[in-house]
Amino acid sequence: MKARVIVTLKNGVLDPQGKAIEGALGGLGFGDVGSVRQGKVFDVELTGSDEAAAKAELEQMCEKLLANTVIENYAIEIA
Amino acid sequence: MKTAVIVFPGSNRDRDMFHALELISGTRPESVWHTEATLPDVDLVVVPGGFSYGDYLRSGAIAARSPILKDLVAKANSGVSVLGVCNGFQILTEAGLLPGALMRNAGLTFVCREVMMETVNTATRFSKKFEKGQVWRCPVAHHDGNYFADAETLKQVEDNGQVVFRYAxxxxxxxxxxxxxxxxxxxxxxxxxxxxxxxxxxxLHGGLDGRTLFESVLDAA
Known part of the structure; x- marks a missing residue:
């Protein structure tokens, strides 16, 4: 089973890297960029076949390692 | 005063820390590799600076899940002094031993220079030998040192006097x-x-300003 975990910064957390990318896009002439926030994507391959169990396990992975919940949110997608 | 320094793959200020601890305590610190299950019986555990695991995932994130952390958390909960410097600070926040998080520097660049520090709380074991409001020199060298805490956490930290040093x-x-x-x-x-x-x-470092912190925390009285 393939899963995708998307980790993004919480609202209100300053993202200097996103800001820099935003500025660079503006510099390239993309005039209608309102804002950019940078995040992370993890593609995780799981050996089990129980989708509910996989989702619960992925949630634990996010809580314990993949995301720092002080500053980040996460979303889990199972393909 | 007995001390220990935890070493991770990618630690690079561990020897500097060793030297400072030995110089000021007069006792050789113990070096503890991160895969050990338990820490020796010491009064102070230091998590040194560096780039553990190459800062993969988030600075300090992987090191904070090392086997030795379990005992570090237990020792911290039992009241043993723990000091984290630079990457050590990042590891302690990632491990949940300290509030907040350390993010990419606002200026995006690695900063290696000297800053001025103000000791704003002297009623702590780490700062008791400073004068209140004392401003002192200290070097920094990091890419992810931008301290962040949400409004509620920040209020708690400020109200409880948990901020010991501020950039001045x-x-x-x-x-x-x-x-x-x-x-x-x-x-x-x-x-x-x-x-x-x-x-x-x-x-030979060009100053002695950093000593006061070690003299504070290494003073048993």
Missing amino acids: NGTNPNGSINDIAGVMNAKGNVLGMMPHPENLVEP
């Missing part, structure tokens, strides 16, 4: 919220700071 005289090098350079847990036995006091402890 406009020298905040990384955009840290409220100029926070060093912060303790609520119990007051765990301190994390981005600057490197271990790199200013003898004349």
Whole structure:
């Protein structure tokens, strides 16, 4: 089973890297960029076949390692 | 005073810390590899600076899940002094031993220079030998030192006097919220700071400003 975990910064957390990318896009002439926030994507391959169990396990992975919940949110997608 | 320094793959300020601890305590610190299950019986455990695991995932994130951390958390909960410097600070926040998180520097660049620090709380085991409001020099060298905590956490940290050091005289090098350079847990036995006091402890370093912190925490009285 393939899963995708998307980790993004919480609202209100300053993202200097996103800001820099935003500025660079503006510099390239993309005039209608309102804002950019940078995040992370993890593609995780799981050996089990129980989708509910996989989702619960992925949630634990996010809580314990993949995301720092002080500053980040996460979303889990199972393909 | 017995001390130990935890070493991770990618630690690079561990020897500097060793030197400072030995110089000021007069006793050789124990070196503990991160895969060990237990720490020796010591009064102070230091998590040194460096780039553990190459800062993969988030600075300090992988090291904070090392086997030795379980005992470090247990020791911290039992009241043993724990000091995290630079990457050590990042590891302690990632491990949940300190509030907040350390993010990419606001200016996006790696900062390696000297800053000024103000000791804003002297009623702690880490700062008792400073004068209140004392401003001192300290080197920094980091890319992810931008301290962040949400509004509620920040209020708690400020109200409880957990902020021990602030960047002074406009020298905040990384955009840290409220100029926070060093912060303790609520119990007051765990301190994390981005600057490197271990790199200013003898004349050849160009100054002795960092000594006061070690003289404070290594003083049994």
